[in-house]
Amino acid sequence: MKKSIIKMGILAAFLTVQSACNTSLDLDPTSVITNASFWKTEDDAKGGLTSLYVKQRSLASLNLFIWGEARSEVMEWGKVSGTLDYDRYYLNTLSSVSAGPSWQAIYSAINDANLILKYVPTISFANESDKNNLLAQTYVSRAFLNYILVRTWGDVPIRTEPVEGAEPSVIQKERSPQTEVFKLIKEDIEKAISLYASYGFIKSRNYWSKAGAQALKADVFLWTAKRLNGGTADFQTALGACDEVAKADVSLLANYADLFKYGNKNNKEVIMAIGNRELESGNNYFYNLYSARLPNEVDPSTNEIIGQTAGGMVWTVTDLAKNQFKVGDLRKAASVLDLAAPGFYPTLILKGRGTVISGVRYFTSDFVIYRYADVLLMKAEAKNGLGQDPSAEMNQVRQRAYGSNYEANKFVNGSKVANDAAILQERLLELMFEGKRWWDLVRFGKAFELVPTLEGKSSLKHLEFFPISEQVLSLEPLVKQTSGY
Incomplete structure (x- = not known):
């Protein structure tokens, strides 16, 4: 155990040096010496993988939500606290000097992956x-x-070599076309799928598995089908990947609300989830969706639902999204809560409220x-793209969502355009607050139509992407700003 702790400490120091190498070409490349002493044993390899998962968890704590949902029609100011500058996302006022999270943390994680794949x-x-x-x-992590x-920046640098020294050719990269990036993504997914021995889950559903790789494959090919003219071939590949996922031990839970109960993590509906535990990781983005200020007049039944509160609530759900x-629809009560109390109190987001331990809420x-x-829903989308009837998949989701009210809300196959609109809305209601909506809107080509702060701006296609921050541009001279920003 002592030996493992020492080696993890070496790894942490080594990764810190690597990060520094990205910001200066004058540093002595001491990480080369560390590599020679570190990558020797199976425990070293497992330590490297742990570091990779820790960095993915850090990304998921806030940034994935910012990139994947914050700019959609779902979010607005919470009117309880300040904005923490999150208004730049839902108001879509991003610029190079107010660009949001940079890509540096993602490339740091990719560098961990590259080290593992090398050694x-x-x-x-x-x-x-x-x-x-x-x-x-x-x-699959690198993919x-x-x-x-x-999806966030469009053309981006491709990095497949680990940064271990100070060679400019490794550190400094130009942006590569999206087509080349997707080529690498698809190759990595196929390599992952070929290496997995079965569709069993590894330890828990907090690790990338063969089913997770297939889910990612379906997602990727739907994107290239719609955004990069992949068409029929890519829709067919996405459909096949969805069918492969079903070979794993996965199924819909009978009760939608059970998905988000803290004691029901790693349930059979989960394919891949980035794990969080109290006292092991900090709060995630739901902290700012749950208010610490509630009225004294809250009725006992509501207070029992809410439980101990904590959080800043700087933003909340829009009426536009909530009223859909x-x-x-049983999903509403499992997703949001409007307080029946005097005065104005924003809607609480219930999906990720964590747990209460000794009177303290841990998000x-x-x-x-x-x-x-x-x-x-991805399978329904792929089938519709191929001109097939997506009713079976849509109605599996709706049966659970509406329960005894299902027959009145049953999906009926229509035109491709009508079906796509229905699938996109179903994804909103099913996956709200799960970091999907913005990317869904971009994939379906509906961001300028459905996001109020983007209405009338359809000619400004660069707004589908995030700008690159001035900090990144100063550190990476070969990288040029996205045209339009």
Whole structure:
């Protein structure tokens, strides 16, 4: 145990040096010496993978929500606290000097993946399948990270070599076309799938698995089908990937609200979730969606639902999004709560409110990357893209959503355009606050139509992406700002 702790300390120091290498070409490349002493054993490899997962968790604590949902029609000011500058997202006033989270943390995680992929193949494992699983998780992690990049910024630098010294050719990269980035993403996914031994989950659903890789594959190919003219071939690949996910031990839970109960993590609907535990990680983005200021007049039944409160509540759900829940949709009560109390109190977001321990609320709900309902809706989207009837998948989701009110809300196949609109709205209601909405709007080509702060700006296509911050531009001279910003 002592040896493992020492090695993890070396890894942390090594990664810190690496990060510094990205900001200066004059540093002595001491990480080369550290590499020579570190990447020797199976424990070293597992330590490297742990570091990669920790960095993905850090991204999920806030940034994935900012990039994946904050600019959509879902969010607005909470009117309880300040804005923490989050208004630049839902008002869509981003600029190079107010660009939001930079890509540096993503590339730091990618660098961890690149180190693993360089050194682990030469390390002996007691069980070769363990080695293959570790490499598979690394490939799918790198694909996922690059997928975040390309959806958020479009053309981005491709980094497949770890930064270990001060060579400018490794550190400084130009932006590569999206087509090249997606080529790498798809290659990494296929390598991952080929390395997994089965559709079983590894330890828990907080690790990338073969089912998770297939879910990511479906997502990626739907994006390229619609955004990069992938058309029929990509829709067909996405459809096949959705069918592959179903080979794993996954299914819809009978009760939608059970998905988000703190004691029900890693349930059968979850395919991949980034894990959080109290006293192990800090609060995630739900902290700012849950108010610490509630009226003394809250009735006992409401107070029992809310429980101990904490948080700043700098933003909340818009009426535009919330009011799209129809009467009888059971998902609304599991997602939001309007307080029946005197005065004005914003809607509380219930999905990720964590747990209460000794009177303190810890916002440590897992960040779900993929769950089976998401895959069913991706399958419906792929089928519709191929001119097939998506009713079966849509109605699996709606049956749970409406319960006894299902027959009045049953999906009926229509035109491709009408079906796409219905699928997009269903994704809003099913996946609200799960970091999906902005990217869904961009994929479906509806951001300028459905986001009020973007109405009338459809000619400004650069607004579908985030700008690159002045800090990144100063550190990476080969990187040019997105045209339009």
